[in-house]
Amino acid sequence: xxxxxxxxxxxxxxxxxxxxxxxxxxxxxVILESMKMEIPVVAEEDGTxxxxxxxxxxxxxxxxxxxxxx
Amino acid sequence: xxxxxxxxxxxxxxxxxxxxxxxxxxxxxxxxxxxxxxxFVGEATESVCIGASPPADSYLNVDAVMxxxxxTGAQAVHPGYGFLSENADFAQRVTDAGVIWVGxxxxxxxxxxxxxAARNRMQAAGVPVAPGTPxxxxxxxxxxxxxxxxxxxxxxxxxxxxxxxxxSAAYNDDELASAFETAKTRAQxxxxxxxxxxxxxxxxxxxxxxxILGLADGTVxxxxxxxxxxxxxxxxxxxxxxxxxxxxxxxxxxxxxxVKAGEAVDYRNAGTVEMLFDVDTGESWFLEMNTRLQVEHxxxxxxxxxxxxxxxxxxxxxxxxxxxxxxxxxAQGHALELRVYAEDPKRFFPGPGAITEWNEPTGSxxxxxxxxxxxxxxxxxxxxxxxxxxxHGETREAALDRARSAVAEFTVVGPKNxxxxxxxxxxxxxxxxxxxxxxxxxxxxx
Numbered sequence: 001x002x003x004x005x006x007x008x009x010x011x012x013x014x015x016x017x018x019x020x021x022x023x024x025x026x027x028x029x030v031i032l033e034s035m036k037m038e039i040p041v042v043a044e045e046d047g048t049x050x051x052x053x054x055x056x057x058x059x060x061x062x063x064x065x066x067x068x069x070x
Numbered sequence: 071x072x073x074x075x076x077x078x079x080x081x082x083x084x085x086x087x088x089x090x091x092x093x094x095x096x097x098x099x100x101x102x103x104x105x106x107x108x109x110f111v112g113e114a115t116e117s118v119c120i121g122a123s124p125p126a127d128s129y130l131n132v133d134a135v136m137x138x139x140x141x142t143g144a145q146a147v148h149p150g151y152g153f154l155s156e157n158a159d160f161a162q163r164v165t166d167a168g169v170i171w172v173g174x175x176x177x178x179x180x181x182x183x184x185x186x187a188a189r190n191r192m193q194a195a196g197v198p199v200a201p202g203t204p205x206x207x208x209x210x211x212x213x214x215x216x217x218x219x220x221x222x223x224x225x226x227x228x229x230x231x232x233x234x235x236x237x238s239a240a241y242n243d244d245e246l247a248s249a250f251e252t253a254k255t256r257a258q259x260x261x262x263x264x265x266x267x268x269x270x271x272x273x274x275x276x277x278x279x280x281x282i283l284g285l286a287d288g289t290v291x292x293x294x295x296x297x298x299x300x301x302x303x304x305x306x307x308x309x310x311x312x313x314x315x316x317x318x319x320x321x322x323x324x325x326x327x328x329v330k331a332g333e334a335v336d337y338r339n340a341g342t343v344e345m346l347f348d349v350d351t352g353e354s355w356f357l358e359m360n361t362r363l364q365v366e367h368x369x370x371x372x373x374x375x376x377x378x379x380x381x382x383x384x385x386x387x388x389x390x391x392x393x394x395x396x397x398x399x400x401a402q403g404h405a406l407e408l409r410v411y412a413e414d415p416k417r418f419f420p421g422p423g424a425i426t427e428w429n430e431p432t433g434s435x436x437x438x439x440x441x442x443x444x445x446x447x448x449x450x451x452x453x454x455x456x457x458x459x460x461x462h463g464e465t466r467e468a469a470l471d472r473a474r475s476a477v478a479e480f481t482v483v484g485p486k487n488x489x490x491x492x493x494x495x496x497x498x499x500x501x502x503x504x505x506x507x508x509x510x511x512x513x514x515x516x
Binding site (some may be wrong): 007035037 | 124235412413422423450451453
């Protein structure tokens with residue numbers, strides 16, 4: 001199981017997966033926007049999105065949970 | 071001019087307010103909820119909250135800014151850079167309300183705002199332009215045809231764009247197809263206009279721009295050049311003047327082209343003509359014109375001794391500038407600007423956060439234009455510029471030495487910042503030699 005957390009405070013621009021989706025290492029899960037830059041957040045292992053903790057438009061802080069891959 | 075509303079935030083709002091306060095003008099800051107504690111708000115004579123933190127709700131909200139102008143009775147508006155500064159409809163509304171717009175006419179802004187129209191206009195005025203598409207490219211098929219006519223590599227750009235957003239180089243058909251779609255999506259999202267244009271891509275390029283001032287009587291003067299070739303993600307990180315890349319004949323040709331560009335659109339106030347200089351062939355081409363004060367204007371101020379904001383306010387009021395327009399001040403010595411960004415110094419990813427320690431360097435030949443102070447929070451809503459460190463020296467070498475000391479003296483604790491990158495840059499042999507191009511940072515990171 002791997003928790004995917006935010007590297008910085010940001011706005012959630014796009015959510016590209018939903019709970020239950022299977023994903024591969026390198027797949028983009030969500031795209032954050034911070035300081036006028038888009039930052040893709042990718043899965044770092046193969047698995048299933050067992051939890052998705054953000055929605056488009058959310059403001060999140062550094063270290064906030066984005067998703068859990070298991 | 072008795073009162074001035076500054077429709078911007080951070081370091082540029084503070085810098086404009088500083089000059090206007092010194093001239094005895096009543097200054098009005100507008101701010102978003104996120105920015106209430108920043109220095110520019112407190113340093114203005116008055117301040118008005120214009121909305122929530124996302125730019126669309128505040129700094130980009132024309133109705134909110136117009137309401138603040140009316141409520142405060144502001145006599146003039148300075149838009150700074152970014153946000154509404156190149157929005158001709160906003161400039162028109164300000165002007166229609168009987169308020170002075172510190173900038174060019176809405177007509178000149180429209181003519182230069184559309185990159186394709188501007189290119190065609192410049193070509194007609196005798197300003198050299200790079201080979202490229204004279205009209206927007208509607209789809210991938212048309213882009214492929216155009217690219218094969220221009221010859222690879224080509225640069226794909228948003229016609230309405232700026233700040234490097236949506237720009238990328240393509241070396242073959244496959245890369246072009248993907249670059250075209252990306253550019254189109256971003257152009258729609260960031261500029262509400264999906265028009266794309268293609269241009270010849272220069273492998274070893276320097277970005278050299280000319281500061282112009284269109285005076286109240288219609289004269290256009292050029293105030294030297296700035297070299298902005300230190301870039302990451304097509305965005306500037308450091309700028310210097312004079313450019314170490316060009317000789318006096320090239321300089322004269324660039325300044326002449328910039329004056330022609332300004333005259334072609336009957337330009338008033340401060341503007342910047344951006345040119346691309348091909349290191350291998352020595353050719354230079356018009357890129358675009360920015361119809362506003364530029365982020366890096368302080369390097370021109372340090373070599374000319376002028377206060378460009380004060381000159382802007384004089385021109386907007388219909389007054390004469392402070393110098394002899396027939397003999398504008400030449401560059402004295404060398405100036406370098408380093409953009410201190412809230413980003414990590416390796417990958418340049420944004421790193422907002424609370425500032426727990428902030429100490430600016432001081433001393434002769436050192437200037438800091440900052441938007442923040444100790445205790446402020448850098449939020450994710452706006453661009454990552456924390457401060458500009460600008461240094462001046464008798465020679466380029468002296469300026470670089472001064473920059474090394476100033477960077478060492480600058481302390482920022484809290485948000486990630488790129489000061490360690492500047493230590494690297496100032497020690498880099500290619501940068502120190504002056505013989506570098508826009509690929510410098512990529513080479514430093516590869």
